[in-house]
Amino acid sequence: MSDNKIEMRGIEKSFGAVKPLRGVDLHLKEGECLGLLGDNGAGKSTLMKILSGVVIPDKGSFSFEGRTVKISNPRDAKDLKIETIFQDLSLCDTLNVASNMFLGREPVKKGRLIDHKNMHEKAKAELNKLKINISSTRLKVQNMSGGQRQAVAIARAMAFRPKVLIMDEPTAALGVKEVNMVLNLINTIKEQGVSVILITHRLQDLFEVCDRLMVLHEGKCIDDRSIDEFTLETIIQSIMGNPQGVQTI
Numbered sequence: 001m002s003d004n005k006i007e008m009r010g011i012e013k014s015f016g017a018v019k020p021l022r023g024v025d026l027h028l029k030e031g032e033c034l035g036l037l038g039d040n041g042a043g044k045s046t047l048m049k050i051l052s053g054v055v056i057p058d059k060g061s062f063s064f065e066g067r068t069v070k071i072s073n074p075r076d077a078k079d080l081k082i083e084t085i086f087q088d089l090s091l092c093d094t095l096n097v098a099s100n101m102f103l104g105r106e107p108v109k110k111g112r113l114i115d116h117k118n119m120h121e122k123a124k125a126e127l128n129k130l131k132i133n134i135s136s137t138r139l140k141v142q143n144m145s146g147g148q149r150q151a152v153a154i155a156r157a158m159a160f161r162p163k164v165l166i167m168d169e170p171t172a173a174l175g176v177k178e179v180n181m182v183l184n185l186i187n188t189i190k191e192q193g194v195s196v197i198l199i200t201h202r203l204q205d206l207f208e209v210c211d212r213l214m215v216l217h218e219g220k221c222i223d224d225r226s227i228d229e230f231t232l233e234t235i236i237q238s239i240m241g242n243p244q245g246v247q248t249i
Contacts, residue, residue, distance in 0.1 A: 003029060003030075004027040004028060004029055004063075004066075005028050005029055005030045005032075005064070005065060005163060005164060005195045006026075006027070006028050006051075006062070006063070006064050006065075006082075006164055006195070007025075007026070007027045007028075007062070007063045007064075008024065008025060008026040008027075008047075008050075008051065008060060008061075008062055009025050009060060009061050009062075009063075010023050010024075010025065010059055010060045010061065011023070011024045011025075011026075011047060011050060011057050011059070011060035012024075012057060012058045012059040012060060013043075013046055013050065013055065013057050013058050014058055019219055020041070020042075020043040020046040020219050021043045021046055021047060021050075021057070021219045022043075022218070022219035022220050023059075023060075023220065024043065024047055024060075024216065024219070024220065024221050025221060026047065026051075026214065026221075028164065028195045028197065029195065030163075030193055030195055031190050031191070031192075031193045031194065031195060032190075032195050032196070032211045032212065033186065033190055033195075033196040033197075033198060033209050033210045033211050033212075034195075034196070034197050034198065034210065034211070034212050034213070034214055035198050035199075035200070035206045035210040035212070035213040035214070035227070036048070036197055036198065036199050036214055036216070037199075037203075037206075037213060037214065037215045037216070037235065037238070037239055038215055038216035038217060038239060039217070039239055039240070041218075042215075042216040042217055042218065042219070042239075043216045043218075043219045043220075044199055044216050045168070045199070047216070048084070048166050048168065048197065048199065050071070051071065051077065051082065051164075051166065051197075052074060052077045052082060052084040052166060053071045053072065053073045053074040053075070053076050053077035053078075053082075054074060056072060064080050065163075078160070080163070080164075081160070081161060081162045081163040081164065082162065082163070082164045082166070083157040083158075083160055083162035083164070083165050083166070084157075084165075084166040084168070085153050085154060085157050085165070085166065085167050085168065085170065086168050087168045087169045087172065089149055089150065089152075089153040090153070091141050091149060091152060091153060092141065093140070093141050093142035094140065094141075094142065095140065095141060096137065096138045096139055096140050096141070097123060097127075097134060097136070097137040097138070097139055097141065097144075097152055098116075098119045098120045098122075098123035098124075098137040098138070099119070100141055100152055100156060101122075101123045101126065101137075101152065101155055101156045101159055102119050102122070102123065102156075102159070103156075106119055107119050107122065120137045120138065122159075123137040123155075124137050126155050126158065126159050127151075127155055129158075130151075130154070130155055130158060130185060130188055130189070131184075131185075131188055132151045132154075132155055132185065134148060134151065134152070145178060146173060146174050146175075146178060147174050147175070147177070147178025147179075147181050147182060148178075150170055150171075150174070150178075150182050151181065151182070151185060154167075154170070154182075154185055154189070158189065158194075162194055163193075163194065163195065164194070164195045164196075164197070165189060165194050165195070165196050165197070166196075166197045166199075167186070167196060167197070167198050167199065168199045169199060169200055169201065170182050170186070170198070170200070171183070171200060171202050171205055172200075172201070172202070179202070179205065183205060183208045183209050186198070186209045187208075187209055190209070196209075198210060203232055203235050203236070204232070206227065206230075206235070207227060210227045211226065211227055212224070212225065212226055212227060213225060213227055213230055213235065213238075215235075215238040215239060215243065217238075217239070217241045218241070222238065222241065222243050223238040223243040
């Protein structure tokens with residue numbers, strides 16, 4: 001039995017004459033953080049949309065915890081405990097922290113009324129578990145900083161008890177202090193056994209949280225190695241399509 005949490009094999013996808021994926025394999029172990037890299041148009045966003053069930057591949061197969069599975073829609077992905085935090089975060093600005101975290105699955109009491117007290121207690125417990133310091137779960141998201149908003153989006157995803165968490169540019173447009181907060185949060189998530197796939201253009205962040213890097217170029221994987229085998233310079237070379245010491249596929 002494979003010790004990989006998830007495996008994607010031979011993934012292909014075309015959109016008319018454009019073929020963003022040309023037979024990509026991806027594997028991920030429990031508690032591992034994989035940095036998924038590539039220039040614009042390399043295929044990384046399409047690959048993650050396929051894993052999250054938003055896009056259906058033309059060819060390829062999936063296995064999860066050693067068994068063959070189908071991911072045909074976002075519900076299939078969620079049923080496998082695969083959660084995605086997209087770059088826009090999809091938060092509702094006019095709602096508070098707790099309401100965002102439990103939107104659509106609010107705890108209720110008799111009469112089907114929302115149990116606000118219970119919801120805020122659960123939200124606070126989730127934040128504490130992730131060591132997220134937000135003064136009140138009653139704060140409206142629109143009044144929060146970019147880093148705090150990112151933290152709320154992560155806490156919301158973690159409340160679903162995911163086994164795999166896909167994160168798309170979680171540190172984009174954040175200040176130094178907030179970047180460090182999000183990176184620490186990713187390491188906390190890894191410690192809880194959650195596997196993470198990280199897409200980022202902030203290459204220096206990779207060395208803080210990633211165990212392995214996978215580089216896509218023109219729809220193919222051309223590099224897949226431990227983070228220890230990379231430097232900032234060799235990452236850039238790989239993204240440009242010239243991996244050093246690795247045979248191009």
